[in-house]
Amino acid sequence: MVQRQIPRPAEILELAKFKKPELNGRRRRLDKALTIHDLRAIAKRRTPRAVFDYTDGAAEGELSLARARQAFEDVEFHPSILRSVPEVDTGTTVFGGPSALPFGIAPTGFTRLMQAEGETAGAGAAGAAGIPFTLSTLGTASIETVKAANPHGRNWFQLYVMRDREISYGLVRRAADAGFDTLFFTVDTPVAGARLRDKRNGFSIPPQLTPATVLNTLPRPWWWWDFLTTPKLEFASLTSTGGTVGELLDSAMDPSIGLDDLRIIRGMWPGRLVVKGVQTVEDSKKLAGLGVDGIVLSNHGGRQLDRAPVPFHLLPKVVREVGKDMEIAIDTGIMHGADIVAAVALGARFTLVGRAYLYGLMAGGREGVDRAVHILSDQIVRTMKLLQVSSLEELTPRHVTQLSRTTPLLG
Template identity: 70%
Template sequence: MTQRRVPRPRDLRPLIRFKRPQLNGTKRRLGAACTIADLREIARRRTPKAAFDYTDGAAEAELSLARARQAFTDIEFNPSILRDVSTVSTSWDVLGAPVSLPFGIAPTGFTRLMQTEGEIAGASAAGAAGIPFSLSTMGTTSIEDVRAANPHGRNWFQLYMWKDRDRSMALVDRAATAGYDTLLVTVDVPVAGARLRDKRNGFSIPPQLTLSTVLNAIPRPAWWFNLLTTEPLAFASLDRWSGTVAALIDTMFDPSVDFEDLRWIKEQWPGKLVVKGVQNLDDARRLAAMGVDGVILSNHGGRQLDRAPVPFHLLPRVAREIGRDVEVHLDTGIMSGADIVAAVALGARFTLVGRAYLYGLMAGGRAGVDKAIEILAEEVLRTMRLLGVSSLEELEPSHVTQLRRLVPLTNDPGSMS
């Protein structure tokens, strides 16, 4: 028979510890977030639908984004045991300079509309974490102000080539003068993708107020207070624009840009040059032969061509073919540190996160970006330890198995029986 007794207070005291209440709402919300998905949910609750959907959405049926995220889900890790992982390094060199983690912040447009601290929060958080920050041509903070927010860190500038080449290169000159060390030339936007959420929401700068947007904003007064009491929204690198993103792209950006134009840009830029938006092996080979410093396998976060190739699927082939000559970077679909580790194992020298960073920004400004970086960094470190590796250099393709879900059909009718 089990002997029972009345519990004594001194026995209960070590087992029960009440958590001190956190009165600061932002700290309380961020403190409860364990994953990027948690930050996304906080962001969804605190941000009006049009701004949130601009970040969260993709093109047309959003199949490219869904497939990119599914590709990271469809992997199996292959750990080794009995390895000394008491000390683990997450740093190495990227484009000739050290980074503390194998990911950086991707270029994003309209950023201050997501949360008023915008690129300043992203750049300062990136500098504190020892990772690069990328400023978009369509950013809402100037080249010089981003540099001031991250004076000792690595700043990269992302370029869309316009029909007015002189204006494009004036931005490049400003970035070089401000000390940006890398130019990301985005090449997958000859025209705007059909971002249907934005069309349905009437998304533009400045925001168009309708009855539905006003009703949606009523439970989000902090967002509107920040928007209305800070500098009016505008593209910091462009003239003021009143209209949709798609209309801006189709009006200003040049669909005739080709490899010769890229070669010309390369001759003008004094730093490292990386081409963003590579989606097949032949283009990657051609860029490597041209002498670029890096390629970013990306389908623009699923925001351009729906049903585009999944960058993570393309990664092993491109890394094998050109990885010795140029750095291979990756974005699209990354939502965890495990995704980043898998990408590095399959040949990526570096990865970029866009939505993950913006979810943190919308959830809590600079503190939210810090939290997003912290979550990803902890997941990278934990995944490496559980795999049995103590440095990024030890990660190999053998650590990851890509499981098959979407398998191309052959053109041979006989093989389909």
């Protein structure tokens, strides 16, 4: 028999503790976001389709992006037991300086298109979190503006070697003068990839008003209000070079860049030089002897060559070949802090997040970026504690197995 009693008022009152309601709509939305996928869902609701698809999409059939994300999901962890881990240290050093977390914000173009605060939100959030921020050549905030938004943090610059080489050289000098400490020499964009979502949406830079975009934007008037009442969307670091947005974008893609360009930039740049967009073991070995300080294994977020190698699958092989010679970072497909932990365990010194940061930006501006960083940070700490490691240095390949759904056929 179950014993029953009449509930006492005092006991009922103990249960009736209601949380104070959050009146700020943005904060209320962001507080409900527990994962990067939650931020993506908010971003999709609040951003015009063409803009969201520009951020969310990839090249052609989007196989490279899907495979990159699947590779992280196909990780099996191997935790230790009976190890005391009341606290974990997520700090690391990368490219000559510190980072409070093993990830930084990747370079993204047209960032103010996604949300009006753009790169200043990302740089400010990065500075507050103690992680690096990377500005793209095609960024919509200037080198100097990013420095002002993140005056005491680490700022990195991602360089496209443009057809007019003097434009690129000028950007290198400006980034050095502004105290940026690392330069990403980007090698995976000889031409633009075919981003079919953009073509189907009739997407253009800057956005044009068409009947379809007007209809899609009607439920999202705040986006157009922000777009129309803030400074003109342009490549902020390139405004003095002349040309329309389309002309500058076309000039940024140059299939003629080669080793001589790398040598020239190496001679100009006083800080750490990192080659971004490496996709083979052979090229990693070649770069190890050319005076670069590091590489980023990347297929440009799946936005260039579809069916490109998955960076996370490539990572262990590259670490074995050149890990003692230079630092290796990785991007593409990262949506969870456990993805970052797995990459570090397999030898990556650092990781970069692009879309994950942009989903936060679209969901809530600077506060949304802060939320994205907080989500990833919490996931990293929790994963490390569950693996029972107290620092990133304790992570090793024995903690991770890469399960694979695609294995090359031997001819």
